[in-house]
Amino acid sequence: MSWNTGLAFGFAIFMTCLSFTLSGYICLIFCLAEMAGALPFAGGSFGFARVTLGPLPGFLVGICEIIQNVLTVSSILLPLGQSVTLIFNSNPQNEPIYWLIFIVFALVFHVTGVRSFWRFNMLIGSLSLVIIALYLAVSARYMNLTRELRTDSTTVACDGNSIVCALQCLPPVTWMFSGIELVTLASVYTDKVRYTAEYMYIPYIVECSLIPYTSWAEYNTVMIPILCHSLKQ
Amino acid sequence: MIPTALVSCLFTLIFSALCVTVAGSAMFPGSLELSNALLPMSYGFSKAFSISFSASSWFSLSPMIASLFAFMFSFDRQISAMARSGLLPEIFKLTIGANQTHYVSLGFGVVAAFAALLVPFEVQMDRAIYVFYFSMFGTFFVYLSLLAGYIVFHFKYPTLPRSFRSPFKAYGALYGIFVFVVDLIALVGWTPDGRVPLYCFIVSILFAVIYYLSVARYHQAFSSEEQQTMFVAYVINGK
Numbered sequence: 242m243s244w245n246t247g248l249a250f251g252f253a254i255f256m257t258c259l260s261f262t263l264s265g266y267i268c269l270i271f272c273l274a275e276m277a278g279a280l281p282f283a284g285g286s287f288g289f290a291r292v293t294l295g296p297l298p299g300f301l302v303g304i305c306e307i308i309q310n311v312l313t314v315s316s317i318l319l320p321l322g323q324s325v326t327l328i329f330n331s332n333p334q335n336e337p338i339y340w341l342i343f344i345v346f347a348l349v350f351h352v353t354g355v356r357s358f359w360r361f362n363m364l365i366g367s368l369s370l371v372i373i374a375l376y377l378a379v380s381a382r383y384m385n386l387t388r389e390l391r392t393d394s395t396t397v398a399c400d401g402n403s404i405v406c407a408l409q410c411l412p413p414v415t416w417m418f419s420g421i422e423l424v425t426l427a428s429v430y431t432d433k434v435r436y437t438a439e440y441m442y443i444p445y446i447v448e449c450s451l452i453p454y455t456s457w458a459e460y461n462t463v464m465i466p467i468l469c470h471s472l473k474q
Numbered sequence: 475m476i477p478t479a480l481v482s483c484l485f486t487l488i489f490s491a492l493c494v495t496v497a498g499s500a501m502f503p504g505s506l507e508l509s510n511a512l513l514p515m516s517y518g519f520s521k522a523f524s525i526s527f528s529a530s531s532w533f534s535l536s537p538m539i540a541s542l543f544a545f546m547f548s549f550d551r552q553i554s555a556m557a558r559s560g561l562l563p564e565i566f567k568l569t570i571g572a573n574q575t576h577y578v579s580l581g582f583g584v585v586a587a588f589a590a591l592l593v594p595f596e597v598q599m600d601r602a603i604y605v606f607y608f609s610m611f612g613t614f615f616v617y618l619s620l621l622a623g624y625i626v627f628h629f630k631y632p633t634l635p636r637s638f639r640s641p642f643k644a645y646g647a648l649y650g651i652f653v654f655v656v657d658l659i660a661l662v663g664w665t666p667d668g669r670v671p672l673y674c675f676i677v678s679i680l681f682a683v684i685y686y687l688s689v690a691r692y693h694q695a696f697s698s699e700e701q702q703t704m705f706v707a708y709v710i711n712g713k
Contacts, residue, residue: 243512243514245498245508245509245511245514246509246510247509248499248505248506248508248509249506249509249510251505251506252499252505255495255505256495259491259492259495261653261656262653262657263488263491264649264653265617265649265650265652265653265654265657266484267484267646268621268640268642268646268647268649268650268653269617269620269621269650269654270480270481270483270484271481271640271641271642271646272620272621272624272640272642272646272647272650273480273620273624274477274480274481274638274640275477275624275627275636275638275639275640276620276623276624276627276636277477277480278477278636278637278638279627279631279634279635279636279637280634285548285551285552285555286616286619286620287552287555287556287561288555289620289623289627290619290620290623291559292623292627293622293623293624293626293627293630294619294622294623294626296686296691296694297683297686297691298619298623300556300561300682300686300690300694301615301619301679301682301683301686302615302616302619302620303552303555303556303561304678304679304682305611305612305613305615305616305619305679306552306612306616307549307552307553307556307583308608308609308612308678309609309612309613309616310545310548310549310552310583311549311583311586311587311590312587312590312605312606312608312609312612313541313545313609314542314545314546314549314583314584314587315587315588315590315591315605316605316606316609317538317541317542317545318542318587318588318591319591320512320513320538321535321538321539321542323512324512324513324531324534324535324538327512327513327527327528327531328528328529328531328532329528330528337591337592340588340591341588343539343542344542344584344587344588346539347539347542347543347546348546348580348584350543351543351546351547351550351575351580352570352571352573352575352577353573354572354573358543358547361543362540362543362544365536365537365539365540365543366540368536369536369537369540372533372536372537373490373494376494376497376515376518376519376533377493377494377497379518379519379522379523380497380498380501380518380521380522381497383501383502383518383521383522384497384500384501385500385501386496386499386500405664407660408659408660408663408664408665409660409664409665409666411656411657411660411661412607412610412657412660412661412665412668415610415613415657416606416610417491418487418491419610419613420544420545421480421483421484421487422480422616422617422620423544423548
């Protein structure tokens, strides 16, 4: 499952759902930003819930976040394995082996040290930024919104019932933004001078803001404003 | 920096989401075909560089790897932070080497992620959709709790120093709750295959509650970082 599955319900419905979900995320992120500014805590959301709602809700929020993150790793490994199968035209039964290779690769950087981990993240984040910019640049001359959306309007999904279509479209659209709240986990790093922001904090911010687009190579330009901001500090 | 980062992330995400959605949908083969694509950007790269679809798939690997790194980092931090607060077994806060890698929490998360994939892979690949929906229930639970928490925070700690204030105040949180409740209802009521993950999620929450009441609440404490950053809030809370 990826966010783009929502496009099956039609471009107009997708954009309506996107606007609706976005408005919710804007409220959520503003609220979270205020709490993170007052209570910077490395544990992220569970710390906020523990302080505001009490110990049990805090514990449950922590458990749910762990579930969310662990299963998102699963959701990333799945298209990663499928992509390797596609690139090398190999047997899909080998995909668990590819998952294992990617996991071990990531573990090596987690274990070998903070600096190498964040340097690698900076590198791969920058590379992805270039890719998304390149995508927008090269695809511009092939765009024809009027022609493509004319065929789109003939969709017969949900028996033509727009409300049902919109309701079915909402979960994949939400997936587009899921994970942005994880930025708060980087709270403690902002105070550690010895690991400068360019090594640890910035790549993490970049990645968290890009997480939703695991299958679209969608990387944001967030790196630039954050970098500028951190250099001013 | 965190509030600035969050808000910057949000707005750049909005900008890029709109750009890429419109760009992808406005190109051949159109949005309907795009909805089935494993790697939607491959169409654009394939056409622009006159390369095969499989060759253009290389462009999508790096962000997926980057996301993998970020989420592994996230669950590692969360599991170890909860262990330091006494909410999870102490074994999860064990570290190894000069870099103090939380090898147990990392290992646990990796094994769980792998197991969650292997089961649907062995049974039937399409069932992997359950993993996605299960994750979504967790996501909505977190969002709704955070928004409810903000309302409490707004009224209970109005004098606590903060570097950023939400322009929407408690009304924004209420609206956010409305949006995510609608999303949750859509997931439960109108999404095919949404029920089984819901039951699994409810059972998981029940197990978590039982664990908390029988074990965690007797061991919970405030870790040193919590004492450092949340002391003021706890003091106000205690009044």
